[in-house]
Amino acid sequence: MAKAQYEIGVLFSQSGPYGVVSRSMFNGAMLAFDEIRASSGYPFALSPVVADPVGSLAQYAHSSSDLLSKHGVHHVVGCYTSSSRKDVIPLFEKYDALLWYPSHYEGFESSSNVVYTGAAPNQHIIPLIEFLLANMGKRAYCIGSNYIWAWENNRILREALSAGGGTVMAERYFAVGDTDLSKTITAILEAKPDFIFNTLIGTSAYHFFRSFRAVCEESGIDQPAVMPVVSCSLSEPELGEIGTLAMDGHISSSVYFSSIDTPANQRFTSAYRKRWPSSSAASADAEASYVAVKMLAAAIAAADSDDVNAVRNALPSLSVDAPQGRVSIDGATNHAFLTPRIGKSSASGQFEVLWEANQPVRPDPYLVQTTPRYAMRSSAPKLRAVK
Template structure:
């Protein structure tokens, strides 16, 4: 059975795309080696190179030329939204693996990444308990950062906090010095960073370089919050540039459970002894596992039948027990907070006692808690 893979593994956020590709490929190889499965999955891979027009063109090729019914892919919300009409118009299924801003629920998408009540709200809860609630937000100029900004403002307003400033940069933009100088002038206690790809890498590296001259950036440094940093990016940026950052995610390589130990071991065997799985790789891996189990349970790769079968499956995943919510097609996931140490590792500070049901519309989550 052909499965479309649509991840950008080149250009400004290609590093994350590579992690996602690794995750789904590992899952497909495990499924194909499993004698209990009476089918095999054949990946058809395209690299859109972070260009929205390529996402649309390659998605169309996957659907019409290759006849795929399931596509695993997309990192940015912009890329997801540009292909969604094609997915819905052909009654196909998109397995979306990235953390995202929520406020969407399509019958033709299985959302494997965390939504705000699973990663944004836990981080803001921590800020409200441990920091002065004055936040300076710097992010990439697209849907995800804009929605995170709105949610953060709403929660701060409810707790008599404030958004000191919001600064957005174009995807791939690297001139971060003016923003860091503005931070120096305003001296906020908390920085929320939703930059992605090379924009984020440059921000952390320039911050480190400027800290030599500006004591505030090293001695009285504000708490830096990230919703995107992962192990692979720390290796790219350099641990010394991101040491102390507080990161919210549903998966870290440092999770201590049997499922994660097995997953990490298989990941190293497949991609090299120094390879470390990330939250993006784990989400893509889960997509492949759910897809295969859904096909097996339904006896078909027909998207509606697979979707219905998936609702009845619980996956004992590295991040914890995971199910797909029938009401909104999003995954239950276990929120966690970690701080990056001088060793470049993510040291867990907190984790939810059990998986948290997805609330993509923030209809029942209490922002005033």
């Protein structure tokens, strides 16, 4: 008997200002499709239908419409930026399809037509803030790309620091892809913050890391020790883009680092290197895309159909043994239980894991349960040192 065939949309930009991250997401998704195709454990086949929006915000809506109407797909794994996600959600609601969104994001959103396999704010920015207040001081300088990801993360940081007795000294925003940052770098050196909170993405971020390190070295400043740059999005492929002269000493909050030392992650990173030998190391973005496809396949198997309602109903009872650890979906929010971690980049292009949660953390996209107006509470998830 022939297997059922289900077409699944794949929507990632493989070029443009954030193409490095999006290509890693594409790689993670395609690795999962390969493994499902090679496995005898699925009574169906998944066929990816690939669309490349080439980093153009307008193209995301056009490509989504094409996938949903012309190809008739019910599920699409894709989008990196929050701008692209927010642009396409009305289309998924119109066609009652599911967008599987595999990116950490700023939260304050929920849709019955989106499954979020990337980190919610209580799984990446709140643990980072706790770490900063405990280890790095209370004076922040914020620099970010001029869209909702940076605005909302900076708002959360501002309110949390204020509640903890700290302050945001300044916020500066730049268009995605902008690299004219010299005046802000000079202002940062004059302000002397305890840390710089970076929400720049893509080429803007890589240029900032290089330029800031170079200016600090010219001034005799040990930048990682004196004015560390901290992020909620910096990943392994991006360290290579920053370059060997400035890739080390940066703090990043994530639910996955490729250096996690577990059998499941060793299998994943080995398969990733074999499938994409010319690519850099696997990243949180690649892992979240991989998890999205694996979770979708598990839900289709449980529902015995790719029907959106049937898949949605199946999700809360499922979990996958992901490279980061056990991942499941919270039926109330369509967000994933994930394991927060804090890492420090090294000159080898990897992250040393400094802290991690004891177990997967329930998603709280609106920060309703995690904090009262973002003030840190004793009941917040505790982090433990990794020896």
